[in-house]
Amino acid sequence: MDTSVTGIPEDVAAVRSRLWRRRLKLLVPYLLILPAYTLLAFLLLYPMVSNFYLSVWEWRLTNPSARTFAGLQNYLDLFQTQGFTRSLFFTLLFTGATVALSFVLGFLSALLLFSFASVQRVVTPLLILPYMVAPIAVGLIWRLMWNMEYGPVNYFGSLLGLSAVNWLGSVNTAVVAVIVSEVWRTTPFVMLILLAGLSAIPTEVYEAAKVDGARGLQVLRHVTLPLLAPSITVALIFETIFKLRVFDLIYTLTGGGPASSTTPLGLLIYNTYFRYLNGGQSAALSVVLFGLGLVICIVYIKTLYRTWEA
């Protein structure tokens, strides 16, 4: 047998280096994810894990080190506080309504923009504008818009012969107002993702469909929708995540009222954390919100993502 200076048979060395290269190749996908995950590990994952941990302790925000073990007490207490179930219900209603409405409007806008290629470049930035307004200003602007006496909504209503509506000062209308304001703000989010998705579909696909005799809605259903599935999934997932924890718009628009009718979990968490200084309870609330989001996301992924990956 031929041995080299290192004492390792040459063909073994070659095999080993080839093995190494193959192993390295296997590592490539992980190495590509590593930088992103490193940042996330410190800035999002670490607070998340500490949040899970702290949710089974009782502690005041001002003194996290003086804590006593509480087991599941923080979670059980949630159901005893009156605000929680109501807030949970409102959060689901709000998320459902805003995601559905902004999805429909955003999809419609994207399709319309796509079909008017000539104006797309000018109109798209205009339609995105609502998303660009600073969130703390959005609430204030809508407070002006919905104002019963000098607000433009009621003014335009009066031109149509409608009588003044007490938008923010009564329960049901306040819920509507909050939802419409948020839909206004986030429709561009859906629109832009779907528009980018539409632009990425190769034109040949449409031509092929046309050759096959597909028309209008048929093309939409059998060609556009399946190819758009990745974008739709992403839009729905993130739209849902952002709506589930809505906070700043409502904080300035209604403060959660009247009579707590528009208090989402996000506002309840903020209150529990910074105003009630109840660290354990706010951690438990965050975990509930986390679980809620995870369940919904998994449902999306199981239904939509599957068609996408397939």
Next chain:
Amino acid sequence: MPRLTVQVCRLLLALVLGLILAPSQALAQDKEITVLMHSVHLGALGGEEGLIREFEEQTGISLDIVTGGTNQIYEQALTAWVGGAQTFDAMIWLPRWLTEDVVDFFEPVDPYLENASGEYEVEDLIPSLLDGGRFPRGDGTAYLIPFRVGVAMLYYNQDLFAQAGLEAPTNWQEFREAALALSQDTDGDGTTDVYGWGQRGITREVAEDFYRVGFGFGGEMLSADLSQCTMNSQPWVDALTLWVDMFEQGALPPDLLAWGRDDYILGMQQGDVAMSIMYGPYWGLLTNPEDSEIADGVGWTVVPSAPGVEEGRTQYSAWSWGISGDSDQKDAAWQFIQFATNKENQLIAALEYDNGPTRASVYQDQQYQERFPVAAGWLEALRSSSQVVAHADLPRMDDIISEELHNALQGNKSPQEALDGACRRIQPLL
């Protein structure tokens, strides 16, 4: 495209390095303290160019001022303390925030007060305001020095009162009658456009306004030892009945539940609201001709009272300065606090920058009395008024109360039911 990318990358790299290597600015001055305050307090000191500049010139200490809104001050100070950041040396604080949760983050000021020179005249600071900054409140250790007082007052539109032939109300019966009489449909379109009474009704703010009225009825929020909720006692029920009646009879605006601070100030300024129980310093906003249409016609009186209740009794509070316990420049911080609250500067702040003074001597000052006759009312109201309870769970109480108030105002519960409900939920917190 690749060349462009390289250029952009190079530029960004340079920027990042520049940021990281930029020399710290703190080295520029020998002594520098960071003070957290509300933008309003910066205004009450005459801005960066006013008393602040003077302090820096006098003492050689440079001031690093961080401003924010009320909630942001609280959040930022808490985070800095809990995070061990030693960011602030002194900060503005509210007595209602001086609870067992945060008191340990403050440096007691008793030693500083004892050693203060005779010129500072500690006894000239209004005693009840100084007591608000003690923990336990009243006779405990002093942590805060009062800077800007705010006591609720009844402000009204003199023209509207004159037209209706009414005098300023002194008790709640007169108040009720005036509110109804002053509500009118001036343009005859079938809807009220001038409301007899305007108040804040939006979540949280409604609780604060309700306390002001309830105190005028003689109410106490909790029993003296803070162990019992007394918000369902007769004075509070009477107060809430007044709110509900006025709301139902159209003397309060129909969108009351959406009215916040800006709305009721504006209502007064525009003459859409005839009277309001307001935070005292808003006087400056109502009488400022640039913003107010009734600048020359604002009337004032102390908050009406119920029979047997001391005249003008309502709620007050004073923004006060405290020294952060983790500061390594406590003496410099104290120098600033002393400067902001000494006799001379309290007078300047009151005369020139509309501050609500916390020193008795300012209220006795001839020039001040002439310029701000309303201040006599503030002083009178202060003597008979109380603060909201000092309890760590006050924010939660506020939220419970405002929810129940909304229930009553919407007619879902009677005033008694609503307040009983509130006490049932508050009691476990005590």
Next chain:
Amino acid sequence: MLTSRRISTFGRLVLLLALLVFALLPIVWIVLTSFKNRLDVFAVPPKLIFTPQFGSYVKIFNDPAVVDKLVNSLLIAGLSVTLTLALSSLAAYSFSRFSFAGRSQLLIGILATRLMPPVTAVIPLFILFQGWGLIDTHLGLILIYSALNIPLATWMMKSFFDSVPRELEESARIDGTTWFGALWRVTLPLAAPGIAATSVFIFTLAWNEFMFAFIFTSRNARTLPALLAETLGELQIYWSDMAALSTLIMIPPLLFSFYMQRRLVAGLQTGALK
């Protein structure tokens, strides 16, 4: 046939117009308000025609703090977009093109980190940053915003990479390009509209974020939204000042979105292999 197509075109135009009105009405209201004096802001009925005043803008441009904060905002948003795009495009490429053990778990894991409401992360993060000396620094906010944006950016870019046919890349690799070359020359240009859209979102979030911008800074690294919050004051809202500042804050992301669209869509057209 022709007439029905005309009708449908007309219908679609009307629909687009309605959507534009819905999107723009509040924006128009902000801009109008920024030129109104106090009386006109609250006039009943609302005034559409009035004598404009420029006082609010004059005030803003005379405030030296605004320029400071504008620079901070631009630096922070710009650098955080760069960092996010760099990290996310690598991760997204990996998720899109490789199959490896734990892939879908890791992909969902990225999403899961974003499911926690950021409020409760404030104090743990603050303590961490305090230890690293990142409080009140630009770098601190850049890192936070990048982290907050990576989940969205990764998922979006993955979906766009997925829609670029693998064959194109493979043919490039047969020609002797490395996978990175294939990513850089083939996949990235083809996913350009998607990257443009992604960067618009990242920029906007970093530009408008308020909570961390306020609590994690005091003086050196304050951004424009924190200034806006300060301007709102506690005594009274000066609506036209607020509206003027909001209008100005809106402009950079708008310009950015115009720029990204033109730049990247142009890149797509020249770089396309069609």
